[in-house]
Amino acid sequence: SQTIHQWPATLVQPVGSPLSLECTVEGTSNPNLYWYRQAAGRGLQLLFYSVGIGQISSEVPQNLSASRPQDRQFILSSKKLLLSDSGFYLCAWSAGLAGVNEQYFGPGTRLTVT
């Protein structure tokens, strides 16, 4: 069965510091990978998605970047965090097959920028 891991679970970082959140998926090959952010009391905002190694699409212009160095690894980064980057970050995967739309989420990372 497939499993998705995200770490760390919580993170408190000062403004201006760098960020690296990691996500890995087990039990599947060639998945589509996603980074979402959920602000307090809001829905899910898609930040980045990837359909393959090195292929990243950005949905929202922002202070963040993403990379996919391996098939089942997805990394969210920032060089300098802003207060507005605080939120709950979720990684997800889907099968990457035509007509298969279900996405499966990791446990999330709570980021607080102080």
Added chain:
Amino acid sequence: DQQVKQNSPSLSVQEGRISILNCDYTNSMFDYFLWYKKYPAEGPTFLISISSIKDKNEDGRFTVFLNKSAKHLSLHIVPSQPGDSAVYFCAASPKRSNYQLIWGAGTKLIIKP
């Protein structure tokens, strides 16, 4: 412009009764719809989905109804249980997309004992 709308931020239902969560969409290009359940500080969990070629899909206590003419879908939970207390998200996928989901803002369901 919100293409997927969940107009009720919260809903309170007695345990054992039916919970009905609603979702409206504006884009006629959506052809696949999903419901997710989310507990605090956890990732959303996929619950049930429906294709636009159907008007109903059942999975145990969960049933999703789709009314294409009204651009409306609903999730019915019968009977409601305390563990159903969570935030429920509706999501829609455009035709010919295998990656894009458009999300509603969520409805918080509270099951009262």
